[in-house]
Amino acid sequence: MNQMVQYQTARLDASFAALSDATRRGVLERLGRSEASITELADRFRISLTGMKKHVGVLERAGLVTTEKVGRVRTCRLGPHAFEEEAAWIEGRRRLWAARFDALDQVVEQLKQETVDG
Numbered sequence: 259m260n261q262m263v264q265y266q267t268a269r270l271d272a273s274f275a276a277l278s279d280a281t282r283r284g285v286l287e288r289l290g291r292s293e294a295s296i297t298e299l300a301d302r303f304r305i306s307l308t309g310m311k312k313h314v315g316v317l318e319r320a321g322l323v324t325t326e327k328v329g330r331v332r333t334c335r336l337g338p339h340a341f342e343e344e345a346a347w348i349e350g351r352r353r354l355w356a357a358r359f360d361a362l363d364q365v366v367e368q369l370k371q372e373t374v375d376g
Contacts, residue, residue, distance in 0.1 A: 272320040
């Protein structure tokens with residue numbers, strides 16, 4: 259496996275692992291509306307500041323969120339490439355399954371026709 263494929267695989271693994279948690283998905287939805295501080299996010303989701311820092315860290319390592327510290331406030335926003343690679347991967351799987359279901363439909367129709375003709 260070349261380095262680019264390894265990087266993409268690792269990035270997708272990190273993204274889907276980050277997305278597996280309902281709180282982190284909620285944080286992404288919230289940041290989709292506007293940036294927010296970690297404190298605001300912790301208050302919104304009613305979890306500790308430490309807990310929210312951990313969630314944001316997971317999202318940041320996955321490249322889904324960026325943070326910037328100004329003074330004592332760490333502001334979070336969606337990452338610059340949020341979901342592009344993930345969406346492309348999902349779309350590729352969707353196309354593959356659609357093609358397989360289309361082929362299965364053709365087989366079923368052929369079997370039905372053979373039963374009628376037979």
